[in-house]
Amino acid sequence: EEQSGQHPALNDVIEVLAPCQHRLFDLGGELAMPVYKALNAAEVDRLEAAIDRWNEEVGPLENFILPGGSALIAQAHMCRSLARSAERRCQHLNAIEPLEGVGLAYINRLSDLLFVAARVIAKRRG
Template sequence: MEAYGAVDELNSQIGVARAHIKAKKLNAILKGVQRDLWVLGGDLASELLTANVPRISREQLDRLESVTDELNSGLPRLRRFILPGGSISGAELHVARAVCRRAERRTVALSKVESINPDVLPYINRLSSLLFVLARTVNKTQRVPEEEFVREK
């Protein structure tokens, strides 16, 4: 219950971010992720051996990695950690990334007590990377500079 509740929360947070993103390509990417998350939530809520249940697949994972790599190639290389934030939609995507990490922790806990689809955890893990790259992309598109974390002396 905790795992798919966290996935549902993640889906909702992505919806909030989408509501503020004007770029059609980025919005379409996030809409696809939301559809995947509906499948993933159902996947987690169903016993692994149940027939006719849509499941997250390696194909969806590969697509996620491909989009992440494509978007990341258009960003400046990171030299330091960055502070989450920037534009409203960039900050919302950083929140979605943090919620995604929580969903991952809850799913790991679930996987210790019952069998789950082996593609679910890698998908959630890679999704957090995509959300980070999307936050950076949105901030770049909106010309909002990233703030690097600099340790105070």
């Protein structure tokens, strides 16, 4: 780790996760205004590609993962938990008022991405 607080080994993780905050605002806009469409399938594909790359790096899950190890890993797990909760709420809304577009798929892939990101961070940081 450099003194600047940057994590060179995590640059690709940062590059994948940074746009996600903007996409969550897009999703919020879609939920608030059903005619507004900002998310597209390419964003879901982008998350799936990162999930596949990182899963290949960390290998198959062999036991239950406890959400800890460092503050950064715990934050990734916390974000995953919040994304999963948001996904359940979107599914509930979808049952009442069907959602169009890729929002449900995006939030599902995001929670999976955050889980794999926590594993990648743990592996790369020892």
